[in-house]
Amino acid sequence: MRSTDCGPARSGRARRRRLPHAVRGRRRYGALLAVGALVTAGALAAQAVSASEDAHPRAGTGNPVEAAPGHCGAGWAHPHPGPQRLTVRNGGNLPVEVRLQDAASGAVLAEVEELAPGTSRPMPVRLGPGTYRLLCLPSGGDAMSGPAVSVSGPGERGPAVRPVTEHDLIPVALAYQRWVTGRLTTLQADADALRDALSRGERGAARRAWQSAHLTYERLGAAYGAFGELNDALDGTADGLPHGTADRDFTGFHRIEYGLWHGESLTRLRTEADRLTSTVARLRAQWARTEVDPADIGLRAHEIVEDTIELQLSGRTDYGSGTTLATARADLDGTAEVLGLLRPLLTSRLPHPERIDRALDTARRRLDAQRHDGTWTPLHKLGRTDRERIDAAFGDLVEELAPVAVVCEPRRTA
Numbered sequence: 001m002r003s004t005d006c007g008p009a010r011s012g013r014a015r016r017r018r019l020p021h022a023v024r025g026r027r028r029y030g031a032l033l034a035v036g037a038l039v040t041a042g043a044l045a046a047q048a049v050s051a052s053e054d055a056h057p058r059a060g061t062g063n064p065v066e067a068a069p070g071h072c073g074a075g076w077a078h079p080h081p082g083p084q085r086l087t088v089r090n091g092g093n094l095p096v097e098v099r100l101q102d103a104a105s106g107a108v109l110a111e112v113e114e115l116a117p118g119t120s121r122p123m124p125v126r127l128g129p130g131t132y133r134l135l136c137l138p139s140g141g142d143a144m145s146g147p148a149v150s151v152s153g154p155g156e157r158g159p160a161v162r163p164v165t166e167h168d169l170i171p172v173a174l175a176y177q178r179w180v181t182g183r184l185t186t187l188q189a190d191a192d193a194l195r196d197a198l199s200r201g202e203r204g205a206a207r208r209a210w211q212s213a214h215l216t217y218e219r220l221g222a223a224y225g226a227f228g229e230l231n232d233a234l235d236g237t238a239d240g241l242p243h244g245t246a247d248r249d250f251t252g253f254h255r256i257e258y259g260l261w262h263g264e265s266l267t268r269l270r271t272e273a274d275r276l277t278s279t280v281a282r283l284r285a286q287w288a289r290t291e292v293d294p295a296d297i298g299l300r301a302h303e304i305v306e307d308t309i310e311l312q313l314s315g316r317t318d319y320g321s322g323t324t325l326a327t328a329r330a331d332l333d334g335t336a337e338v339l340g341l342l343r344p345l346l347t348s349r350l351p352h353p354e355r356i357d358r359a360l361d362t363a364r365r366r367l368d369a370q371r372h373d374g375t376w377t378p379l380h381k382l383g384r385t386d387r388e389r390i391d392a393a394f395g396d397l398v399e400e401l402a403p404v405a406v407v408c409e410p411r412r413t414a
Contacts, residue, residue, distance in 0.1 A: 064120055065134060065146075068092035072136035073146015081127050081155030088112050089120040094138040097412070098123070099163075103131040103148045106413070107160035128157030143414045161349045166410040169294030172341045177292045179337065180223050184284045187216045191280045194256070195273035198266050206269070207260050211323055214253045218327050221307070221334035222300035226290045230283045234276070237317055245319070251275060254319045261320025298408025301338045302401040304331050309394050315379045322378030325390075329367045335401075336360060342408060349407050359400040363393040 066074040068091035076086070088098050099111040100123060109132070110125040134146035190213035197206040217235060224231050234252040241247035245258050256276065259269045311317045312328040339346070339356065346353050366389050370377040382390070 063087075064089035065123075066091055067096050067098045067115060067134070067136045069094070069136075069138060069141065069144060072144040073134040073149070076134070076146070076149050079127070079132075079149050079151045081129060081151050081153045081157075083124070083126045086123040086125060087120050088115060088123050088134075090115045090117055092138065093117050094141055096139065097137040099135045099137075099411075100125055101133060101135055102160055103133045105160075105162060107162045108411075109158055109160045126156070126158035127151050128155045129153065130157060137412050143412065159351060161407055163411040163413055164298075164345055164349070164408050165413055166294050168345060169297055169408065169410055172297050172345070173292040173294040175341050176222065176297060176338070177287075177290075180220055181284075181287060183216060183220055184280070184287055187213065187220075188277070188280050188284060190216050191273070191277045195270065195277055198270040198273050201266050203260065203266060206266065207321070210253070210256055210260060211321065211326065214257070214323075215326060215330040217253065218330035219334045219337070221304035221331055222297065222338045223287075223292075225296060225300070226287070226292065227283060228286075230279055230286065233279045234283070237319075239316070252279070254317065257321050258319040295410050297338060298342060299405045301335055301342070301404050302398065304335045304338070305394060305398050305401060307331070309391075309398065313379070313391065313394060318379060322381075323376055324379050325367055325370050326376045328394075329364070329371075332360065332364055332367070339404075342404065345408060346404065350403060356397075356400045356404070359393070359397040363390075363397050366390045366393045 063075045063077060064087040065076045066072065067088050071091065075089075086100070090096050090098075094117060096115050097111065097113050098115060100109045101107060102109070109127075110123050112121050112123050115121055129152050131148050131150050133148050136144045136146065138144075190209065194206060194209040194213050197209045227234075232252075235254065236250070236252055237254055238245045238247060238250045238258075241250055244250070245255075250258075251272065253276070256269055256272050258264070259272065308328050308331040312324045312331065315324060317327070318324045339360070343353075346356075350356075366386075370382070370386065370390075377386075
């Protein structure tokens, strides 16, 4: 999501573009991505395919397959079914992305990104009977399709995924932008209610209003990357500040939380609430000028849950209210909103999309069991069994969400 604001992140959440483990390796090293392996397992694609190759000594090709302009797919001789390692060589003068696709549907079985001129790289893949071709996409050049290659004989093809394009994601991004706009209006009303409760000197009402406003904000998890420094001002923690909770740069929800649950003067907290409402108003104005990057949508679904584990389920963001489980539950609501918008794309591309729904439902139920008469069990009071169940549910959910970022990364098709 694009925003002109920049600066050092304090909350650990503001602008950190965290990638699922498999995707991190791909971005950093331009490594191989075997889409099918990522869709069917939470492990790295290359590891999954390599393990298959170890069990099949026959795998491999003798001559490299060319990816240079005018020669895309040349050299692929003696195709056969089963696991194998194609070697892709770029004999041109531009970096190139190479995909192995089903010739009829365009579904991707494997791909190599950023193959530099004059270099070669392996492309592990498992082929079954069918017709395939390479697609070569040079940087700054037109896409080129290689010749169709037919494979016959016994064997099962690895999973393949039809590419998601930026055009596919634009309606999702626009829908999410509209949703966030509406939630920011609610957030402004919640922040005003918190300020009013503090003005009346009602600590109990202020605590309830604080939680309502904070949970409204947490449900916007997929938008944090666009909030920039305003996210720090609204939801930053005291981590890394020279004077900790007494630091003047410690502001926003957690600053007010600390004061409400540590007996601080409500008059003093009213000043903090005034600052909060002003920051929310600035955020609403900024959001109206912000473009949601379609490439971020799929990535955020995984990020929200990863951050929940790191920040909420660790207790790092509890400044006295004991409501981190409620915050984690709001994060799941934010995840569900993103997944709902992506569902039409995922349903036709993931082999078992229902597994994400089951994992999300399990995580919800594990948290909801800790809510009694509107009050949430503080994290430090969880019994060992309940804590293990919650941790396991979130671990499973992270694994199920990992393919979403890969499948929904927009890819060129021309």
